[in-house]
Structures are given as structure tokens and as C-alpha cells.
Amino acid sequence: MDIIISNASGVPIYEQIEEQIKSMILSGDLAAGDALPSMRLLAKELRISVITTKRAYEDLERDGFIESVVGKGSFVKGINSDLMKESMLFAIEECLEKAADKAILGKVSLSEMQEMLSIIYEEKKNG
Amino acid sequence: MDIIISNASGVPIYEQIEEQIKSMILSGDLAAGDALPSMRLLAKELRISVITTKRAYEDLERDGFIESVVGKGSFVKGINSDLMKESMLFAIEECLEKAADKAILGKVSLSEMQEMLSIIYEEKKNG
DNA sequence: ATTATTGTGTATATTCATTATATACACTTT
DNA sequence: AAAGTGTATATAATGAATATACACAATAAT
Numbered sequence: 001m002d003i004i005i006s007n008a009s010g011v012p013i014y015e016q017i018e019e020q021i022k023s024m025i026l027s028g029d030l031a032a033g034d035a036l037p038s039m040r041l042l043a044k045e046l047r048i049s050v051i052t053t054k055r056a057y058e059d060l061e062r063d064g065f066i067e068s069v070v071g072k073g074s075f076v077k078g079i080n081s082d083l084m085k086e087s088m089l090f091a092i093e094e095c096l097e098k099a100a101d102k103a104i105l106g107k108v109s110l111s112e113m114q115e116m117l118s119i120i121y122e123e124k125k126n127g
Numbered sequence: 128m129d130i131i132i133s134n135a136s137g138v139p140i141y142e143q144i145e146e147q148i149k150s151m152i153l154s155g156d157l158a159a160g161d162a163l164p165s166m167r168l169l170a171k172e173l174r175i176s177v178i179t180t181k182r183a184y185e186d187l188e189r190d191g192f193i194e195s196v197v198g199k200g201s202f203v204k205g206i207n208s209d210l211m212k213e214s215m216l217f218a219i220e221e222c223l224e225k226a227a228d229k230a231i232l233g234k235v236s237l238s239e240m241q242e243m244l245s246i247i248y249e250e251k252k253n254g
Numbered sequence: 255a256t257t258a259t260t261g262t263g264t265a266t267a268t269t270c271a272t273t274a275t276a277t278a279c280a281c282t283t284t
Numbered sequence: 285a286a287a288g289t290g291t292a293t294a295t296a297a298t299g300a301a302t303a304t305a306c307a308c309a310a311t312a313a314t
Contacts, residue, residue, distance in 0.1 A: 139272085139273060140274075141274090175274080176274060176276075177276090178274070178275060178276085179273080179275080182273085182274085197281050198282030
């Protein structure tokens with residue numbers, strides 16, 4: 001399981017895990033029925049506490065993406081892919097809203113923002 | 128002093144105050160030498176603690192935007208307007224980066240984001 | 255088959271950092 | 285003296301992350 005956590009980002013670890021697992025489900029890297037790494041194993045790999053992985057899996061279960069059964073493990077559920085994309089778009093929207101708020105306060109134009117976004121996006125995608 | 132704080136946003140109150148005062152300086156609503164409302168008065172207007180306004184003014188002073196002198200009050204300093212804009216752009220950049228991260232994970236294209244951003248920006252600016 | 259072991263998820267109590275607070279203090283002006 | 289400034293100390297409330305012990309299931313050893 002290729003999950004990368006960054007302490008510098010300010011994003012809570014459990015959220016980073018959630019986002020990346022959702023992404024793998026969306027992209028097909030994880031299919032319905034697939035087993036996730038156990039909370040303990042993932043915690044060991046990432047050098048974090050079991051409780052943090054549990055927090056992530058707990059949220060994913062609450063939101064209907066996975067299912068955990070004691071003694072057996074955690075598994076990907078059948079997902080409505082459209083709903084999934086909806087949830088992703090919503091998270092993106094929240095970030096863009098914050099950026100727009102700051103931009104308007106700071107008298108930064110839309111085209112300036114578009115330019116910035118374009119550079120950032122391509123940078124992240126390629127470099 | 129027209130400062131609006133929103134508890135729903137998740138942004139700390141002191142940060143909201145800082146952003147809005149910076150914005151007023153940048154736009155010219157506040158000029159060098161102008162007196163800010165006293166910490167106590169602003170706290171009273173916003174129905175928050177003096178300590179929170181102090182925290183905001185403290186940060187603004189640390190960053191060179193204002194100056195506080197005991198017994199007298201807090202005042203806007205002479206500002207390098209370019210540096211100011213730099214600092215605003217940096218904050219916007221951070222938000223856009225988070226959005227871009229999520230977009231790439233979620234297989235959301237750049238043009239989709241541009242479209243979202245455009246709608247959000249215009250909505251906030253006009254509506 | 256029974257039992258011990260190992261691997262699952264779960265629950266409790268705790269630590270740490272951040273945000274926000276009440277209250278009392280020190281200084282300046284009037 | 286009084287009323288207005290900014291300042292400092294001690295405290296509460298929340299959220300992120302943790303260590304440790306608990307409960308259940310599958311498996312290997314006997």
C-alpha cells in the first residue's frame with residue numbers, strides 16, 4: 001500500500017490516509033472486496049499509532065467506503081463512483097473558496113489566480 | 128472598523144482579523160499613522176476576548192504592519208506595498224496547492240478546476 | 255477436537271498543541 | 285483620581301496523536 005504522509009502540510013495524518021485510499025478506490029487500484037492493510041500493519045509501515053489508522057478507517061467506514069470486521073480485517077465496499085467524485089469535488093471546492101476569499105481581500109484578480117493555479121497544477125502533475 | 132468574523136469557517140478569529148486589517152491597509156482604507164480601534168474596543172464590538180484581539184495585533188506587529196504602544200494605542204505603519212502583496216499571494220498559493228493536491232488525487236482535470244474557481248470567484252465578488 | 259498463538263478490530267485514559275478566555279497588572283492621557 | 289491604552293498570568297475547551305490493554309477470529313501445534 002503506497003501511502004505517503006507529510007508532516008509539513010498541516011493536514012492531519014488520518015485525513016491524508018483517507019484521501020489517498022479514496023483516490024485508490026476511485027482510480028481502480030482498489031476494487032470492491034479488496035482487503036486493506038490491517039490497521040496495525042499500516043501503522044507500522046507509516047510509523048504512527050494504530051489509533052490514527054483506526055481513526056482513518058473509522059471515517060472511511062462511516063462514509064461508506066470500506067467495512068471493518070473484527071478478527072478479519074478491513075475491506076473495500078461496492079461504491080457509487082459518482083458519489084465518490086462528488087465528495088472529491090466538494091473537498092476541492094472548499095479549498096478554492098478559501099483561496100478566493102483571500103484573493104478578493106487582497107485585490108488579486110481572477111486571471112492572476114487562474115495563472116497561479118495552472119502553474120501549481122502542472123508542477124504537481126509533472127514535476 | 129468593519130470586521131466580520133465567521134465562526135463556521137474554521138479559520139481562527141485572530142487570523143480573520145489579521146487578514147481583514149491587512150486587506151484594508153492594502154486597499155488604502157487604512158493609511159500609515161492611522162489609529163486602529165483599541166484592543167478592548169474591537170473585542171467589545173466583536174464580542175470576543177481582548178486576548179484574541181491582542182493575538183491578532185501582536186502578529187500584525189511582528190510582521191511589521193502595525194505598531195502598538197502601551198497607554199496610547201495601535202497604529203498602522205508605513206508599509207512596503209509590494210511586500211504586502213507578496214504575503215497575500217503566498218497565502219493564496221497555499222490554498223491553491225491544497226486544492227491541486229486533492230484534484231490530482233481525485234483525477235480532476237485542470238480545466239475542471241479553472242471552471243470551479245471562476246464560478247466561486249465571481250459568486251463571491253458579485254453575489 | 256483442543257488449545258496456544260498470532261493476527262484482526264476496539265476501547266480507555268493520556269499527552270500535547272492550539273484557540274480562546276477571565277482577570278489582574280502596568281502605563282498614559284485627561 | 286479616573287478612564288483609557290497595551291500587557292501578562294493562569295485556565296478552559298478542543299482536536300490530533302499516542303500507549304496500552306481488551307475482545308474476537310483464524311490458524312498451527314498438539
